[in-house]
Amino acid sequence: MNFLEKMKTWQDLINLRLDQALHSADLQPARLHTAMRHSMNAGGKRLRPILALAAHELFPGKHDPVPAGLALECIHTYSLIHDDLPAMDNSDLRRGRPSCHKAFDEATAILAGDAFQPLAFEILANAYIAEPELAIDLIQILAKTAGSLRLVGGQMQDLVSEGTVPDEDKLSYIHSNKTAAMIQAAIQMGFRLGSKGKVDRKMKQIGKVGHSLGLAFQAVDDLLDVSSTTTELGKDALHDIESGKITWVTLKGEDEARRLAAGHTNDARQFLKPVGGDSSFLNELMNFMLERNH
Numbered sequence: 001m002n003f004l005e006k007m008k009t010w011q012d013l014i015n016l017r018l019d020q021a022l023h024s025a026d027l028q029p030a031r032l033h034t035a036m037r038h039s040m041n042a043g044g045k046r047l048r049p050i051l052a053l054a055a056h057e058l059f060p061g062k063h064d065p066v067p068a069g070l071a072l073e074c075i076h077t078y079s080l081i082h083d084d085l086p087a088m089d090n091s092d093l094r095r096g097r098p099s100c101h102k103a104f105d106e107a108t109a110i111l112a113g114d115a116f117q118p119l120a121f122e123i124l125a126n127a128y129i130a131e132p133e134l135a136i137d138l139i140q141i142l143a144k145t146a147g148s149l150r151l152v153g154g155q156m157q158d159l160v161s162e163g164t165v166p167d168e169d170k171l172s173y174i175h176s177n178k179t180a181a182m183i184q185a186a187i188q189m190g191f192r193l194g195s196k197g198k199v200d201r202k203m204k205q206i207g208k209v210g211h212s213l214g215l216a217f218q219a220v221d222d223l224l225d226v227s228s229t230t231t232e233l234g235k236d237a238l239h240d241i242e243s244g245k246i247t248w249v250t251l252k253g254e255d256e257a258r259r260l261a262a263g264h265t266n267d268a269r270q271f272l273k274p275v276g277g278d279s280s281f282l283n284e285l286m287n288f289m290l291e292r293n294h
Contacts, residue, residue, distance in 0.1 A: 003281065003284040003285075003288070007050065007285075007288070010046070010049075010050050011045070011050070013066065014046045014049045014050070014066065014069055014070070014073070015041075015046070017066050017067075018040055018041075018070055018073060019041070021070050021119070021123060022037055022040060022119075025037050031104065031108060032108065032111055032112060032115060035100055035103070035104045035108045035109065035111075035112040036112045036115060036116065038097075038100060038104070038112075039077050039100045040074075040077050040116075042094060042096070042097050043095045044095050045292075046073060047183075047186075047217075047289065048069065048072040048073060048182055048183065048186040049070065049072055049073050049186070050069070050285065051183060051186040051187050051190065051210075051213075051282075052065050052068050052069040052072060052186045052189050052190035052193075053065050053066070053069060053190060054187075054190065054281050054282040054285055055186070055188070055189075055191040055194070055206065055282065056190040056193050056194050057190075057194075057277075057278055057281055058191060058194060058198075058275060058277030058278060058279060058282065059191075059195035059276075059277045059278075060194055060195075060278075061194040063128065063131075063134065063193045064127070064193075065189075065190050065193045067124065067126075067127030067128070068124065068127075068138055068189045068190065068193060069186070069190075070120075070123050071120040071121070071123045071124045071138075071142060072142070072182065072185065072186050074116045074117070074119050074120035074123065075120050075142060075145075075151070076182060077113075077116055078112075078113040078114070078116035078117050078120075079113075079151060079155070079182075081094075081099075081100045081101075081109050081112055081113035082109075082110070082113045082155075083155065084099035084100065084101060084109075085101055085106060085110070086101070086106065088155070088159060100112055100113075117146070120142065121139055121142070121143070124138050124139050124142065134192070137192055138193075141185050141189055141192070142185055142189065145185040146182075149177075150181035151177060151178060151181055151182060153177050154173070154174050154175075154176070154177030154178025154179070154181065157170060157173055157174050157177070158178055158245065161174065161245070161246055163244040164246070166246040166250055166251040167246065168251060171246050171247070171248065171251060174246075175215055175218040175219075176211065176214075179214050179215075179217060179218040179221070180210070180213075180214025180215050180217070180218065181214065183210050183211075183213055183214035183217060184207055184210030184211045184213075184214055185210070186210065187206055187209055187210035187213070188203060188206060188207055188210060191203065191206045194277075198275075202274075202275050205274060205275055206271075206275055208267075208268075209268050209271045209272045209275070210268075212264045212265070212268035212271060213264070213265065213268040213286060213289065215260070215264040216260075216261045216262075216263075216264035216265040216268065216286075216289065216290060217289055219248050219257050219258075219260045219264065220261045220289070220290060220292065222248045222249045222257050223248075223249060223254060223257050223258060223261070224292075224294065225249070226249050226254065248260055262290065265286055265287075265289070268286055269283065269286060
């Protein structure tokens with residue numbers, strides 16, 4: 001199976017398991033569950049779950065990494081629903097369809113995002129209940145990542161920085177936390193589910209891989225915002241520029257943003273080398289993330 005075939009197989013698996021994890025759209029309160037399915041089923045590359053599966057593949061263990069991937073996607077989807085709200089980024093499109101608050105209303109979107117957060121931890125607790133230490137480790141990684149010091153902190157700094165003079169320190173903080181933190185968590189959670197002996201010695205090292213890869217991912221996002229169409233992106237093109245957000249493009253220009261994306265991807269590859277294991281798919285995934293056009 002080549003890279004793209006394996007990617008598609010994993011995407012299909014993740015989509016199937018997500019569908020099974022979500023409540024039926026007609027279960028009371030139906031409006032809430034319909035809104036959750038609207039946002040989760042809008043598509044997307046499922047990169048964070050796939051990163052977890054790829055990291056698990058380095059030293060495959062007996063534990064199924066898919067539930068960890070589902071939990072990551074729940075937190076990611078909640079963050080997108082809330083990011084799109086008028087009080088935040090005020091985006092009308094997400095993954096090529098109306099944002100949750102446009103398809104329903106703001107209150108429903110807020111509650112749909114809220115509901116995805118406990119669902120993520122319910123999935124982790126149920127899937128790994130037979131090994132409490134493992135479950136606690138995974139829950140701790142995801143909870144810390146999704147909190148005020150990482151994901152939510154990055155969202156807050158992103159909001160308060162709108163319209164201000166571009167600042168490299170602020171931008172690095174935003175990207176490290178709003179974007180890179182979840183990619184780092186995906187790789188760490190997948191790795192934790194693999195060989196325990198390797199995890200103890202190499203968790204910090206695999207965290208560096210995820211952090212660098214997350215920074216590269218955001219640099220590419222900044223470029224795509226100015227170089228792709230709304231149709232290609234599935235969301236409003238030029239939205240960051242028009243909203244007064246600071247990006248690597250606004251701060252240093254397109255050429256430097258490309259250099260940063262390539263540099264961080266190379267850093268991730270170098271950090272991965274001493275980890276060892278079967279890294280063939282993960283290395284190809286890094287290339288895919290760097291060269292994507294949406």
